[in-house]
Amino acid sequence: MNGRNRVVVTGLGVATPIGLGIGEFWDALLVKRSGIKRIEAFDPAGFGCQIGGELPPFKFGDFIPKTYRKSSKVMARDIVIAVICAYYAVKDAGLATKCIVERGESDGPSNVDSRRFGANIGAGLICADLNELAGAMSLAVDEHRKFSLKNWGAEGMQNLTPLWLLKFLPNMLACHVTIVHDAQAPSNTITCGEASSHLAIGEAFRTIARGDADVCICGGAESKINPMAIARPHLWNRINRDGNDRPESASRPFAADRHGMVPAEGGGLAILESLEHARKRNARIYAELVGFGSSCNTKSWSGRTEDDDSLILAMEKALADAATKPEEIDLVCACGMGAPGADAAEMSCWSRVFGDRLNTIPAMTVRGAVGNNGAGTGAIDFATTVTALYRRTIPPSINTAPPDEKCQLRFVKDEPIDAGVHAAMTVGYAMSGGQNAALLVRRFEE
Amino acid sequence: MSRRVVITGMGCVTPLGHDIERVWQRLLAGDSGIGTNTLFDAGTYPTTFGAQVKDFELAEFLGEETARHTGCSRNTAFALGAAEMAWKHAALERDLALDPTRIGVYLGGGEGPIDFDHFSAAAVEGCLDDSGKPTTLDTVRWAKRALELLSAQHELEQDPNLAASHLAVRFNAQGPNFNTLTACAASTQAIGEAMHLIRHDDADVMISGGTHSMLHPLGLTGFNRLTALSTRNDTPETSSRPFDRTRDGFVLGEGAGILILEELKHARSRGATILGEITGYGSTADAFRITDIHEEGRGAFAAMKMAMDAAGVEPADIDYISAHGTSTEENDKIETLAIRRAFGDHAKNVPISSIKSMLGHLIAAAGAVELITCVLAIRDGIIPPTMNYQHPDPNCDLDYVPNKARKARVRIALSNSFGFGGQNDTLVVRAFEEAAS
Numbered sequence: 001m002n003g004r005n006r007v008v009v010t011g012l013g014v015a016t017p018i019g020l021g022i023g024e025f026w027d028a029l030l031v032k033r034s035g036i037k038r039i040e041a042f043d044p045a046g047f048g049c050q051i052g053g054e055l056p057p058f059k060f061g062d063f064i065p066k067t068y069r070k071s072s073k074v075m076a077r078d079i080v081i082a083v084i085c086a087y088y089a090v091k092d093a094g095l096a097t098k099c100i101v102e103r104g105e106s107d108g109p110s111n112v113d114s115r116r117f118g119a120n121i122g123a124g125l126i127c128a129d130l131n132e133l134a135g136a137m138s139l140a141v142d143e144h145r146k147f148s149l150k151n152w153g154a155e156g157m158q159n160l161t162p163l164w165l166l167k168f169l170p171n172m173l174a175c176h177v178t179i180v181h182d183a184q185a186p187s188n189t190i191t192c193g194e195a196s197s198h199l200a201i202g203e204a205f206r207t208i209a210r211g212d213a214d215v216c217i218c219g220g221a222e223s224k225i226n227p228m229a230i231a232r233p234h235l236w237n238r239i240n241r242d243g244n245d246r247p248e249s250a251s252r253p254f255a256a257d258r259h260g261m262v263p264a265e266g267g268g269l270a271i272l273e274s275l276e277h278a279r280k281r282n283a284r285i286y287a288e289l290v291g292f293g294s295s296c297n298t299k300s301w302s303g304r305t306e307d308d309d310s311l312i313l314a315m316e317k318a319l320a321d322a323a324t325k326p327e328e329i330d331l332v333c334a335c336g337m338g339a340p341g342a343d344a345a346e347m348s349c350w351s352r353v354f355g356d357r358l359n360t361i362p363a364m365t366v367r368g369a370v371g372n373n374g375a376g377t378g379a380i381d382f383a384t385t386v387t388a389l390y391r392r393t394i395p396p397s398i399n400t401a402p403p404d405e406k407c408q409l410r411f412v413k414d415e416p417i418d419a420g421v422h423a424a425m426t427v428g429y430a431m432s433g434g435q436n437a438a439l440l441v442r443r444f445e446e
Numbered sequence: 447m448s449r450r451v452v453i454t455g456m457g458c459v460t461p462l463g464h465d466i467e468r469v470w471q472r473l474l475a476g477d478s479g480i481g482t483n484t485l486f487d488a489g490t491y492p493t494t495f496g497a498q499v500k501d502f503e504l505a506e507f508l509g510e511e512t513a514r515h516t517g518c519s520r521n522t523a524f525a526l527g528a529a530e531m532a533w534k535h536a537a538l539e540r541d542l543a544l545d546p547t548r549i550g551v552y553l554g555g556g557e558g559p560i561d562f563d564h565f566s567a568a569a570v571e572g573c574l575d576d577s578g579k580p581t582t583l584d585t586v587r588w589a590k591r592a593l594e595l596l597s598a599q600h601e602l603e604q605d606p607n608l609a610a611s612h613l614a615v616r617f618n619a620q621g622p623n624f625n626t627l628t629a630c631a632a633s634t635q636a637i638g639e640a641m642h643l644i645r646h647d648d649a650d651v652m653i654s655g656g657t658h659s660m661l662h663p664l665g666l667t668g669f670n671r672l673t674a675l676s677t678r679n680d681t682p683e684t685s686s687r688p689f690d691r692t693r694d695g696f697v698l699g700e701g702a703g704i705l706i707l708e709e710l711k712h713a714r715s716r717g718a719t720i721l722g723e724i725t726g727y728g729s730t731a732d733a734f735r736i737t738d739i740h741e742e743g744r745g746a747f748a749a750m751k752m753a754m755d756a757a758g759v760e761p762a763d764i765d766y767i768s769a770h771g772t773s774t775e776e777n778d779k780i781e782t783l784a785i786r787r788a789f790g791d792h793a794k795n796v797p798i799s800s801i802k803s804m805l806g807h808l809i810a811a812a813g814a815v816e817l818i819t820c821v822l823a824i825r826d827g828i829i830p831p832t833m834n835y836q837h838p839d840p841n842c843d844l845d846y847v848p849n850k851a852r853k854a855r856v857r858i859a860l861s862n863s864f865g866f867g868g869q870n871d872t873l874v875v876r877a878f879e880e881a882a883s
Contacts, residue, residue, distance in 0.1 A: 046589025074736060115748065119731065123627070125557050125605050128664075130569070134583045137566050138573030145578060147566040149663060153490030157667045165668030166736055166867070170606070170627045175867030178731040184745065187731035187869045188635060191555075191606040191627045199624055203639065206646060212729075212752075227585050227592070235598035294648070296551065296623030301611035302602060313547055313620060317648070432602050433611035435623045 007208045008444060010283040011093025011271030012383040013085040015221070016370045017053030017264055021088045025380075026387055028369070029395040030416050034248035035370050036262050041225050048234055048241035051250055052225050053264025053371035055081070063087035064180055065102035074163045075176065076126045077265065081376065082173035082221040085269040086181060089217055093271035094283060098182035110182070111281060118185035118213035119178045120204040121269065122196025122220025122375040123170035127228035136160050173221060177269075185213040190375075193430030194335070195294075196220045197268065197378030198437035202292035204272050205439075214277040219382065221267025222374030229374075230263055236303065238339060238431065239263065252399045253336025253367040254343050254407045261337040261431070264371030268379030270386070286390045287441045290423075291324060293317025297434030304342035304431060311349040311429055311436040318438035319353075324423060326354045329361065329440075331394065331424035333385040334409055336365040337372055338399075342431060347407045349427075356408075362419055363409035364388065368399030378428035382439060385426045389443055394419050451641045452878060454718040455536025455706035456818045457528040459657075461497035461699055461805055464506075464527060466535070470822050472804075473830045474851040478683040479805050480697050485661050486562075493675045495682035496661045497699030497806025499524065507531065508616075515612055517599045519558025522609040524702035524811070525657035529613050532653070536706040538617075541716050550621035550649040551610045552640035554632025556658030556810040558604035559665070564595040566663075609657050621649045627810060630770070631865035632656050633703060634813030634873055638727030640707050650712040655814030657702035669698055674774060684834045686807075688771035688800035689778045689846045691839035696772040699806030703814030720878040722821045726757025726860075732868030739776055743784030745870040746770075750788040750860065753872035759858060761789040764796055764874075766829050766854070768816045768861040769846075771800025772807055779841040781862065786844070797854060799847040803833040813863035817873055820859035824877045828853050 013021065017035025018028035028035075035053040044050035060072055063084045072080065090097045096106035098114075140156025142148040148156075166172060171189040178187055186207050190200045197220035204218035224230065233239040240260035243250020251262040278285055295313035297304075319326060332350060336343050350358055366384050373380055388394050397411035422443050429436040458464070461479025462472045472479075480497045488494045504523045505512040507530040515526060533539060572588025575581045602608070607625040614623050622643050628635050633656025640654035660669070669675045676695040678685035686697040713720055730752065732745035739746070754761065770781055786793045801819055808815055823829050828851050835848035858876040865871075 042585045044585070044589075046586035046593075071736065114733065118729075130572075130585070130588065131583050134569035134573050134588065137569040138580050138583075141570055141580075145570065145574065145580075147570045149487055150490050152566075152663070152667070153488060153492075157491075157671060160667070160671055162671050162673065163737065164671050166672075169629055169866065171629050171865055171867050171869055172736065174628075174731070175736055175869065178733040178868070179735065182733050184731050184733045184748065186729035187628070188626055188639070188729065189628045189869070191625050192610075192623070193605060193607055195607075203624075206642060210642070210646075227588060231589060231592045231596065232601045234593055235596060235601055294550075294622040294624070295547070295620055296611065296614040298546070298614050298618050298620050301608055301615060302599075310620065430607055430611075432605050433607040434614055435607060435611070435625075 004209050005211060006275040007205050007272050007289045008275050008278050009270055009286040009289060009386050010273045010278050011089045012386060013088030013092055014268040014380055014383050015055055015081050015084045016266040016380055017055060018369050020056060020058060022092060022383060022387060032396050032398050034398060036247045036251055038247060039225060042227055047230055049239045050244045051247040051262060054225050055265055065099055068180055074166050076167045077223040078123060078126050078221055079172050079176050081223060081265060081267045082121055083176055083180060085221055085267050086177040086217060089269040089271050090181060099180045112215055114182040114184045116185050116214040117183040118187060118207055118216040119174045119183045120188045120200040120216055120218040121174040121177060122190045122200040123173045124222035124375040126168040126170055127226050128168055130227050183217060192435040193432055194374060194377045195428045195430040195435040195437050196375035198428035198439055199294060201270060201382055201439060202437055205289050205292050208272055208274050214274050216272045217269050218272060219269040219379030220375040222376050223265035224263035224372060224374050225265045249399050251368050251371050252338045253365045254347055254400050254404055254409060256402045256404045258338045258340060258343060261339050262371040264373050266370055266373035266380055267376030268383045270382060285444045287386045288444045290442045291318040291322025291440030293321055294437040301433050304345050306341045306344040308345040309349055310434060311427060312353055314436040314438045315353045318440045322440045324440060326357060329423050329425050331361060331388060331421040332363045333381050333426035334363055334365045335427055336367045338367055347409060351408045358408040359410060362394045363411050364394055365397045368397060381426045385424045386441055389421050389424050389441060392418055392420050449645045450710040450723060451644045451707050452710050452713050452723045453705050453721045453821060454708045454713050455532040457531025457535060458703045458815050458818055459499055459502060459524040459527045460701040460815060461499055464502055473801055474828060476831055476833045477804060480682045480686060486663055488666060491666055492670045492677050494679045497697050498661055499701050518612055519603040520659045521556050521558055521657040522612050525609040526612055526616060528702040528704040529653055532704040532706050533617060536718060546618045546620040548621055548650040549619040550623060550643060550652045551613045551619050552624045552636045552652055552654045553610040554636040554656030554810045555606050555609040555625045557606045559659055559662040561596060561600045562663045568592040568595050613653055617653060619653060628869040629865035629867060630809055630812055631863040631869050631871040632810035634863035634871040635729060637817060638729060638871060638873055641724045641727055644707060644709050650709045652707040653704060654707050655704035656811040658808060658810035659700035660809055661698055661700045666698060686773045686803045687834035688773045688803050688832050689842040690835050691837040693773045696774055697806035699808045701808045702811050703818050722824055722875050723878045724873060724875050726753040726874030728752030728872040730870045734868055736867055739780045743780040745868055746781060746784035746864055747787045749870040749872040753874045757874035761792040763858050764860050765856040766823055766859040767796055767798040768820050769798050769800045770862045770864045771802055773802060782842045782844055793844055797829050797845050797847045799830055799832040801830050817861045817875060820861050820875050823856045824859060827855055
């Protein structure tokens with residue numbers, strides 16, 4: 001087996017309700033922008049929650065080679081988001097992948113060996129385009145205008161495009177990204193709800209550490225902004241129902257008056273690279289990824305309750321993996337869905353792992369600004385963590401006040417603060433199902 | 447010396463039964479698990495048949511514990527049944543000294559079947575105006591009906607990570623918990639990555655494999671629209687014919703396969719029976735086209751090569767290849783080509799078979815069940831056949847062990863799984879020997 005390579009972060013690409021690309025996203029965080037507003041993608045009036053985080057407008061052609069434009073017809077929104085993130089990530093890392101070369105944005109040929117370039121992209125349960133599917137189904141009714149499986153099998157299904165299924169397979173995020181950028185090394189699709197990105201980044205970290213790839217594009221993406229994805233958390237009583245008249249302050253992580261998560265779309269992809277490979281091409285190094293741990297709740301699979309302490313094991317494993325003590329961590333990036341039980345459970349886990357130290361180090365959460373990004377959640381948090389470390393700046397965390405009295409996380413509230421952070425932890429966990437994961441990054445030092 | 451990863455338990459729920467030994471005997475006898483679809487009325491679909499799991503009762507496996515999992519999805523139930531079997535097979539239920547933080551789960555678990563009746567009813571009503579005339583979808587009307595009709599639990603249990611979560615609860619597996627959904631490659635990928643988690647000391651025991659059921663009205667729709675399925679509705683039992691010239695598509699199946707992977711010293715310390723050792727894993731992407739496999743089988747070749755290199759074996763060391771062998775025109779031709787590339791002159795000497803000829807394609811679960819049969823082939827010195835092979839195809843000119851099981855000494859086997867969209871995974875499994883290879 002190969003020795004353990006050091007793994008560094010050399011590129012970040014995000015697509016969030018407050019900005020596309022790490023620069024725009026970061027600037028919006030610093031000025032405390034919220035990306036939550038009334039949903040525009042469809043008429044949300046039938047739902048208790050009518051707000052969400054939608055991406056700013058974009059031209060998809062800006063992110064793919066011209067020859068690939070036709071393929072966007074077989075992409076669910078989740079896939080589109082992943083492909084956007086991939087473009088930003090490779091550009092940010094200075095990687096001249098196939099896409100960048102074909103777009104004429106590189107002076108030379110590709111500078112990455114496709115056979116050593118892997119992908120690990122988390123995805124959610126992609127919801128079918130309701131307009132398309134319901135439209136086709138409504139043509140397969142019997143004389144009482146009830147859906148008829150007989151008519152559907154005989155004719156109705158013909159109203160779906162032949163490639164219909166391919167729009168919604170979760171692995172298509174990775175498949176499209178690997179095609180566009182020609183990444184042929186290990187390729188995976190982790191589907192563990194909001195824990196997906198952390199698990200994907202952690203696994204890619206291991207893949208590079210053991211020498212199975214030199215570069216990995218990893219993270220996750222999802223869109224919760226479609227009628228089916230909004231309907232489901234209504235059934236679970238997990239969604240925010242009383243922020244419709246003040247969307248910007250509706251997503252309230254760890255606040256005493258939080259009342260449910262706000263659905264959003266978004267994602268992030270990071271470029272991880274072996275230190276040796278990054279050095280060889282003189283890449284800018286943001287930070288070093290040093291620890292990964294994961295765990296699972298074994299008491300329940302149906303949602304995060306206040307007493308769920310299963311995240312602690314993932315945090316402890318990440319610390320042990322990095323041979324780092326809690327006292328060495330000087331920044332924490334909390335998830336904070338704004339859900340009463342899940343946030344209570346998370347804050348208690350932070351307190352139990354870090355003790356009173358938590359009162360003395362800065363914390364941040366971006367959920368107040370971007371909402372619940374599903375499988376993309378963790379990648380956005382990871383990008384935020386890495387950027388804070390690299391820029392020595394902690395962005396303010398909006399909508400976290402008044403704080404829950406049990407919360408020991410010390411969020412920066414008003415202005416960003418300068419802080420020479422050395423090591424930071426970010427956590428992720430599934431809202432349905434029990435998966436947890438933690439990642440630990442360090443300021444890069446020779 | 448890195449930590450070695452061995453197999454100490456196996457279980458499966460398949461269209462040929464839910465008992466490892468019985469399924470194995472039926473595979474060796476060439477039985478077919480394929481027949482008319484009775485899960486729903488597919489009479490007017492282009493494909494009216496499938497490989498469905500029959501007579502499966504979770505209570506037969508879990509007893510009183512079944513109540514705790516009431517309302518779980520069909521694929522979670524399959525996973526629980528197969529995992530219970532594997533756990534007992536590994537004699538883990540008797541081991542009270544297990545450290546739960548060192549037990550993990552890595553599944554290639556599919557999404558649970560959609561709540562089709564309620565979904566379609568809400569969809570149709572959302573497309574009617576006040577007078578009941580069809581119109582374009584009104585999301586407000588749809589929302590009202592969907593929230594009335596859809597069930598909170600059914601929707602929750604549909605998420606692809608839920609089967610893995612149920613297993614964590616059932617076996618108190620507090621360690622790493624992953625679910626991958628790289629389509630048809632998922633469970634092979636899960637087992638490969640689970641092996642690495644153990645090697646890296648993230649866990650000592652991993653419950654790994656896959657589970658899936660796409661035999662529901664929308665799943666069948668998706669594959670029928672892709673024209674990926676066989677449409678031999680008059681002869682379902684012989685419709686899956688991998689590598690045969692007359693093959694016309696795969697047969698949609700369902701089921702689960704679960705293996706207990708364990709770090710060697712851990713297995714030894716509790717006196718476990720060691721069934722085999724996983725020594726190689728390869729994962730690649732075609733990075734070619736969403737709808738087509740790379741013409742030269744670039745990704746498939748690279749996955750096999752990577753797995754053999756990782757296992758430290760040469761093509762001549764491989765005694766058996768469990769093919770992805772889906773019975774589609776494209777896969778079987780290109781897989782053959784990729785094997786030729788990866789194995790060179792030795793390609794024509796290696797017996798290759800596809801049990802999909804009997805079980806159909808279990809999608810995310812396929813690779814795990816196929817790996818189980820590799821372990822059994824090693825144990826019993828017999829290779830399961832590729833059934834329904836009658837018409838040689840000039841593009842598929844290797845030894846596919848046609849129509850009849852074959853006795854052969856099998857020490858090292860290689861198992862392929864290739865996902866739609868171009869994710870490819872290969873595992874190498876070998877007979878356990880004290881001295882590391």
